[in-house]
Structures are given as C-alpha cells and as structure tokens.
Amino acid sequence: MSIIYRLRNIRKSYGQRTVLAIDDLAVRAGRLYTLTGANGSGKTTLLSILAFLTQPSSGELIYGGGPVRWNNASLLTPRREVTLLHQAPYLFNGSVAGNVAFGLRMRGIRGEEQHRRVEEALDLVGLAGFGQRRARELSGGEAQRVAMARALVLRPRVLLLDEPLANVDRQTSDLLEKLVVALPGQGTTVIMTTHDPEHPDRLGGELIHLVAGELAGPAPAAASPVKEGEYQKCRPLKKPAASFLTA
C-alpha cells in the first residue's frame, strides 16, 4: 500500500494560538479514515490543509511522493485530485445540475458526458430528478447531498469529508455511508470527520483522533511506521473504473 500523504511537524497557528500540531502522520492510498475529536480540536483545519486550501504555518506536507509547494500554479494539479466536502457546504447560485457540473466544467468535460455524469451522481445520492431545482431553495439535507454529488462526480483520488452525515435523515445517512464505504474499493482515499461515536467501528477503516490539535491514541503513523522506500509517485487514475459511480 502506498502512502498518499505524509505530514511532518505540521503546525497551524492563528496569531499566538496553535490550533494544529501534528508531528508525524501517514495516510495510505485507497483507505478509509475516520477523523474524530471534540469541537475545535482541529479536524476542519487538518482537512483544509490536506485539501491544499490552507497553508500550514510550518512543517512539511508530502503528497503523492513530493513535498507540496504552496503557490497557486503548483497547487492546481493536486487540487484537481483532492476534493473537500465542506462541513457546511456552499452551493453556487443556479440549478442543482449546474452545481454538480461545476468541477466537470473546470476540467473541460462538457456536453453528453457531463450530462450523463451529473445525472449519475444525483441518482447516487438519491436526488434523481432534482437537476433543474434551484440550489438555494433546497432543504439542509438536500443541499448536503448535492454537495456530496458535486464531489463524487469528480471521481477524486482523495475525498475529504467534513461531517457529511450531519443534517441528513437516517435513510439518507445509511445511503451515504454505503457510498463512502465503497469508495476505497474503487481506489479513492477517504478521510471523513464524524461526531458519531459508532462510526469508526461501523465503517471500519482507521481512526485518526485529535485532542486539542494533536494526534491522540494509536495514530496511523505510530502504529505503522513507513519506510522511505514505500513512497510512490502519484499518477492520475488511468481510467476511472466504469463501475465507480454505480457500485
């Protein structure tokens, strides 16, 4: 199993306050991680760093075998491989379909293929037929699912989910859980935050637990030290498995 992320002495501070301090953490490709911790323990901050949206104050982030260079030009490619689903997602003005198609448009995917993938993704989150609805007029749970579809449609290498199951009803939560659990089998690395104490056990996968910005308990890095030789150069997914969205 290759390592997709490695964090070394990562610190994030706001003013004098250090909100995240991770000495060593390795994330393996194609696995599922649950990220837990109290409110304010730094989960969102960590995901935002892993999504290359927040630059750490210090330390080194290695992604796909090389250190991340924090300038817009170098970040475009990794950002296109990693998608973050925000804790309180922002939907763009316009239709549901327009939202789900956004990332595809950015990748130059248009026309028939765009349409088909958008429909598939909406179907997947149980929102078939919602395409023409105005995104701003959706209920909280529907909006959450649209945001999920908007991320899934990209078939990202890494999917970072910040409490994707807050706000949704039991049935939808079961549906989304199934989706998420199936992703690693298709090669997607998933890191998902949760406040549900049952999630880590039920979803399987590995646990990353934060206490006041620091790793606590048997963190993946400590439990499974990684030899340098294990790094693997990241290549874009050759051909997205046809079954990716329909599994």
Place this chain on the structure above:
Amino acid sequence: MDFLIESIRTAFALIVSLDGEVVSAVVTSVSVSLWSILFASLAGVPVGVAIGVAEFPGKRWVITLLNTLMALPTVVIGLVIYGIVSRQGPLGGFGLLFTPEAMVIGQTVLALPIVANYTITSVQGADPRIIPTALTLGAGPFQSVRQLVAELRFGIMAAVIAGFGRVIAEVGVAMMLGGNIRGYTRTMTTAIAMETGKGEFALGLALGLILMSVALLANLFLNILQQR
C-alpha cells in the same frame, strides 16, 4: 401661487409633447452617463475585485484613498480635466473641451472610485466559502475569482447603479467640461442650473421631474438589488 401651478402645467405639457429642448437634454444626460458608467465599470469592477480579493501590504491605504476619492467635489474633477483637455493642456490638441467626450471623461473619473469601492465592499462581504469551494472543485485561481464575481453579481450591479446615480445627477463636471451648449452638451442638470434664471422655469421644472424619476428609479433598483 398661480405662477407655480401654471409652471407645473407647462412642465407637464413639455414632457407630454416631447418638446425638442427637453428630449435633447434628457438624451444627452442619459447617453453621457451611460458611456461614463460603462467605462468606469470596465475599469472599476476589475480593480475593485482585485483589491478586494488580494492581500497586499498597504491594502487599507488604497481603500482609504478610494474612499476619499469618492468624496471628491465634482467641480474639482471638472477643474482638473479642464486643465488637461483645454487648449493649453496636454490633451489640448484633440479639441475635447465643451464636447460630450470631455463630459464622459470627467464623469468616468467621478464614477470610477464609486464603482471600485462598492465592488470592494461587495467582495469583502462575500461568503468566505466561495473561493475555497471553487478551488477544491478544480477551478484555477482566475476561474475561482470569476465564480466569485458570478456569485456577487447583484452586489456588483449595485456598484454600477450607484455610480450611474451619481453621474446622472451631477452638475459640476457637465457644466465645466460640457459648457451647457444647447442641443449638444446641455444636460438635464446644466439646463436646470443655467436656464432657470433666464426665465425658463417651466423647462427646468420639467427636466427636474424627469431627472428625479430617473434617479428614483435607479435607487429603487439599487435597493431591490441590495436586498437580494
């Protein structure tokens, strides 16, 4: 009292009959203002977005400067542009003084800080999740800012209308750079300011009513936009 009532009656007659003098002043006012706001927006919106989005040392200063420029008296702008376009000025050779073009230049300068400032305010008040959301979905830096602008379209339209409201109602620039030439550079405001004293009270009143309607309409529109 009779004089007032009589004048109001005449004013309405002038409007209803599409009196040449009235129509010409309205057309000049509106077209000069539209050209001005077009140029001011083409420059002011991108500048405002850039300043609003970017983090750079001295940003506060630039915004303060723009705020100050917003308060520039129109006659001062008129004076400066006059110095530039009059015969002896650096652009004197183009013979722009007392033409609609000169008015457009002056009103563009007048509207630019207004458009830029309102745009900055709109960008700074934008939802902070817009740009990160666009980025994480694969937008490049430029595309993410374009998405921000799309999300802010009402705020940016408000900036443009605020600028329009200012230029259509101003008299200093139009007066000093246009010269109130009948049928050419005479606007609603210069006609009111200059002709009323020459016994054209009803004309002034008619133009005043139209000007007020235009200004009210622009403001109404602005209010609607700001509530969205």
